[in-house]
Amino acid sequence: MSTERPRPPSVEAVLAAARRRGDGTREPDAMLRVAREAVADERDRLAAGADPLGIDGLADELAARLAGFERAGATPVINATGVIVHTNLGRAPWPEAAIRAAKEAAGGYLLLELDQDTGRRGARFRTAEEHLVALTGAEDALVTNNNAGALALAVGLAGRGGGVVVSRGELVEIGGGVRIPEIVRRAGGRLIEVGTTNRTRVGDFEAPLSEDRARLVLRVHPSNFRVDGFTEAPDPGGLARLAHAHGAIVVDDLGSGALLATEAFGLMHEPTPREQLAAGADLVTFSGDKLVGGPQAGLVVGRADLIARLRRDPLARAMRPDKATLAGVAATLGLYRAGRAVEAIPVWSMIATPAASIQERAEAVAASLCGSAASLGDSTAAEVVAVESTVGGGSLPGETLPSFAVALALRSATRVLATLRRGSPAVVGRIADGRVLLDLRTVHPDDDEQLTEAILRAIEVPA
């Protein structure tokens, strides 16, 4: 063996080889940049004692790297967790109509801020806001890029240093370390806490409101946790009357904001924006990608004068959604008005799927696994078990839907779970009682076959 380290070919030689093979139609600067990276990596590999790729090998490598940049970014995922609105997996899958609308908006031009009759600059695309008005009975509506933004904007109505009064039972962490007290402070408000963790009454708001210390009452829906036992929350109507008697604004952050009655699906009642407005809230904010089931957005509904103030706020400009999102939100909301929400919005279709049809699919997946894999010849290795799915995404905490999962009883459940997760598509499941559980409520029926294949690939990986 030679003591001298082999040297990689020159960047020029690799580029010349690539051009000879017809890979020369790309912009030369981009090719040069990637060829340099490939040659630099080859130098490191050789220094570590690896076999040289050679000029042709490096030209292949260059072609593969360049092609890789052209592929769409994210790895597709099969969500077999049974958590319908899964924050780590991108929350709501969009309805077909929203995908189509966003694609059209993205790929062409639209009347975003142009009045079709006058040809002059008009109000920014209003369709989503018009749907919100019709669906909630609000005077007006505004769409921002997410609900945290909508909330910060609404709290800003208290003005710099203005008192914002919140029950101690509602000073929550939304997720990802974002907490209500910090949002209030960053929005310029001065937080006034009243009541206790488990019990707060309307009377607790009396002092800060009557002493003119509070300009805004903020109610935050406890969307991602539940307090049981000796609890009491202020009646929304009573609180709104008290706030209004003292000239304060009531902002209600609903979080998930259902536009359909959740109790019709065997779930606990989730307050709706319409109800909160009827109970006296001046503004209600909620997410576009939780129970609404569309693109990420913040939806604000309520009093026309307040919405007009929010629209004029320079921060509203910083929080406005782009044309594709706006088109997707409008298309999603349109499905509610068209009476097609349950059938066409995936979040609601998944909520509405009867357990029996999930069981049938799970049986089929388990049967084809046992039929195809020698290692699963034992019929108990892949069986169907009853499980509970959850709505997730900070909606309906503690509420579950009966469902069925394919359970894999294999030697190393953790390893199989990791192998499934690292595949393409990535399959995300969970472990219970030492078995990998794949809940089919959150798997699209069209993906059952892909799921079966992914499981077969994962269990064939040697231990």
Ligand SMILES: *Cc1c(COP(=O)(O)O)cnc(C)c1O
């Ligand atoms: C989820 C949630 C938010 C944040 O909404 P995003 O759309 O994620 O910004 C705010 N408040 C409550 C109560 C929530 O549940």
